[in-house]
Amino acid sequence: MKRLIELTVNGELHELAVEPQATLLDVLREQLGLTGTKEGCGTGECGSCTVLLAGRPVLSCLVLAMECQGQEVTTIEGLSVDGRLTPVQQAFQDRGAVQCGFCTPGMVLAATALLTENPRPSEAEIKKGLEGNLCRCTGYNKIIEAVKLAAESFNQK
Amino acid sequence: MHLPKFDYERLTSAEEAGRLLGRYGGDARLVAGGTDLFPRMKYGLLRPRVILDMKGLSVKSPEVNGDGNLRLGAMTSLAGLARDPLVREKAPLLAEAALGVGSVQVRERATLGGNICLETRCLYYNQSHTFQFTQACFKRGGDLCYLVPGGKKCLAVFCADTVPALISLGASIGIGGPGGVRRILLEKFYTGDAVQPLAISPTELVTEVIIPARPRIGGEAFAKFSVRGGVEFAAVTAAVALRMESDGATCSAAVITVGAVSPAPRRARKAEEALQGKRLSPELFGESARIAAGEISPLPHHGFSAPYLRECLEVQIRRALEAVAKRVRS
Ligand SMILES: Cc1cc2nc3c(=O)[nH]c(=O)nc-3n(C[C@H](O)[C@H](O)[C@H](O)COP(=O)(O)OP(=O)(O)OC[C@H]3O[C@@H](n4cnc5c(N)ncnc54)[C@H](O)[C@@H]3O)c2cc1C
Ligand code: FES
Ligand code: FES
Numbered sequence: 074m075k076r077l078i079e080l081t082v083n084g085e086l087h088e089l090a091v092e093p094q095a096t097l098l099d100v101l102r103e104q105l106g107l108t109g110t111k112e113g114c115g116t117g118e119c120g121s122c123t124v125l126l127a128g129r130p131v132l133s134c135l136v137l138a139m140e141c142q143g144q145e146v147t148t149i150e151g152l153s154v155d156g157r158l159t160p161v162q163q164a165f166q167d168r169g170a171v172q173c174g175f176c177t178p179g180m181v182l183a184a185t186a187l188l189t190e191n192p193r194p195s196e197a198e199i200k201k202g203l204e205g206n207l208c209r210c211t212g213y214n215k216i217i218e219a220v221k222l223a224a225e226s227f228n229q230k
Numbered sequence: 231m232h233l234p235k236f237d238y239e240r241l242t243s244a245e246e247a248g249r250l251l252g253r254y255g256g257d258a259r260l261v262a263g264g265t266d267l268f269p270r271m272k273y274g275l276l277r278p279r280v281i282l283d284m285k286g287l288s289v290k291s292p293e294v295n296g297d298g299n300l301r302l303g304a305m306t307s308l309a310g311l312a313r314d315p316l317v318r319e320k321a322p323l324l325a326e327a328a329l330g331v332g333s334v335q336v337r338e339r340a341t342l343g344g345n346i347c348l349e350t351r352c353l354y355y356n357q358s359h360t361f362q363f364t365q366a367c368f369k370r371g372g373d374l375c376y377l378v379p380g381g382k383k384c385l386a387v388f389c390a391d392t393v394p395a396l397i398s399l400g401a402s403i404g405i406g407g408p409g410g411v412r413r414i415l416l417e418k419f420y421t422g423d424a425v426q427p428l429a430i431s432p433t434e435l436v437t438e439v440i441i442p443a444r445p446r447i448g449g450e451a452f453a454k455f456s457v458r459g460g461v462e463f464a465a466v467t468a469a470v471a472l473r474m475e476s477d478g479a480t481c482s483a484a485v486i487t488v489g490a491v492s493p494a495p496r497r498a499r500k501a502e503e504a505l506q507g508k509r510l511s512p513e514l515f516g517e518s519a520r521i522a523a524g525e526i527s528p529l530p531h532h533g534f535s536a537p538y539l540r541e542c543l544e545v546q547i548r549r550a551l552e553a554v555a556k557r558v559r560s
Contacts, residue, residue: 094233129309137233
């Protein structure tokens with residue numbers, strides 16, 4: 074049976090009728106049309122469905138929409154302000170850390186969460202912070218370079 | 231991939247949990263972080279009629295009580311555990327083991343209680359059975375084993391990373407149910423039966439974890455071996471805790487717990503005895519690890535053969551012992 078939940082997505086409050094078995098990923102993509110969040114595996118292994126829930130990175134394919142009642146969600150669509158990219162997004166672009174782009178929303182959100190918690194990560198910490206995000210194109214080097222660059226621009230501010 | 235249909239109830243108190251568990255019994259499933267349950271439901275391995283969401287239950291912060299024991303709520307997230315200053319000070323072995331689970335995103339949702347109640351796993355069982363392995367194996371209620379054709383019982387293994395660490399620390403758990411709360415040593419919570427690995431009924435839930443105070447002189451270490459080294463269940467884990475004499479060099483008591491190679495975590499008791507009363511040395515570590523590899527027979531799992539795992543186990547225990555020797559506090 075559908076139930077009503079309140080969900081703040083990228084700063085905007087939505088009232089949504091959701092089925093119990095709908096995941097946060099299902100609702101973001103299918104009810105709200107926010108298709109930036111990707112489904113790779115659906116079972117927690119690839120990280121492409123990563124979003125920030127109350128500021129923390131989670132896998133939207135393994136969270137029920139109902140579990141998020143009253144909470145705040147940030148998806149890739151909610152990062153840039155007036156078309157201005159965040160330092161992480163800009164660094165991914167500048168370093169060529171995007172190829173097919175399927176992993177990119179999850180990577181960018183995981184990297185954003187990492188830098189929020191640890192603004193000066195070592196390379197080992199970057200790898201640990203992104204261990205849950207698979208990329209089948211870049212070979213990861215460009216992504217790690219991008220996170221280092223983003224950390225520099227974070228810290229210059 | 232979509233979840234099958236179910237009804238949803240959000241638990242708000244322990245009393246309500248007891249009442250609803252009593253009402254639904256085997257038709258309901260508790261969900262804490264969902265990082266183990268939801269993938270299994272997506273694969274079609276179970277189809278509960280009702281999901282009882284525990285996230286409305288209060289999450290108790292870690293605290294040290296009067297007798298020096300560390301008390302942790304079952305709903306504490308693994309990320310929260312690994313970050314918590316009190317846990318890092320009083321049970322660094324647990325924080326270390328928790329950090330090895332899954333990925334950042336998994337640990338953010340995954341709970342300690344869910345890790346303790348993790349289902350046993352098998353390469354053949356943990357997948358969708360729509361075109362391969364369609365005949366039910368022991369774990370799915372059938373009467374065959376894909377891992378060992380002709381085998382007489384299920385050989386799925388228990389892979390939770392925090393559990394060997396907790397057992398080596400002497401942890402016990404609180405289990406709440408219709409008859410109140412009972413407390414048992416965590417080691418006794420595992421039946422050794424891969425089909426029903428946990429000594430808990432469908433009307434009960436794990437409420438808390440209690441870890442005794444650390445010995446004044448001692449040290450601990452955790453080792454996890456997996457092929458990729460990230461977002462992967464263990465091939466073998468070993469958690470070692472040593473209590474030392476006042477000289478800081480002689481071992482007075484040891485606990486070695488091995489995970490992922492059997493349906494229940496295993497103590498390497500002979501290897502523990504070999505350490506007792508001896509001065510720590512590289513030779514002693516080698517000998518104790520050899521004894522452990524002799525007394526524990528690993529089940530082959532996830533593509534690893536039993537002889538390979540036996541060697542891994544010896545190496546991981548030796549390394550864990552070497553790491554403890556470097557960390558002994560006095
Ligand atoms: C990609 C990926 C990688 C993973 N890697 C690892 C790993 O390396 N090591 C590891 O140990 N695990 C791993 N896991 C499994 C899982 O994430 C963890 O074991 C986690 O701690 C489970 O906790 P949870 O709260 O999410 O459990 P849930 O999925 O909510 O529950 C797990 C089971 O326990 C029951 N349950 C939960 N809480 C209680 C309670 N308080 N009382 C009674 N029953 C309860 C549930 O009904 C369910 O059957 C991985 C999972 C994924 C998706
Ligand atoms: S789609 Fe969620 S982790 Fe792969
Ligand atoms: S850019 Fe294609 S998967 Fe990462």
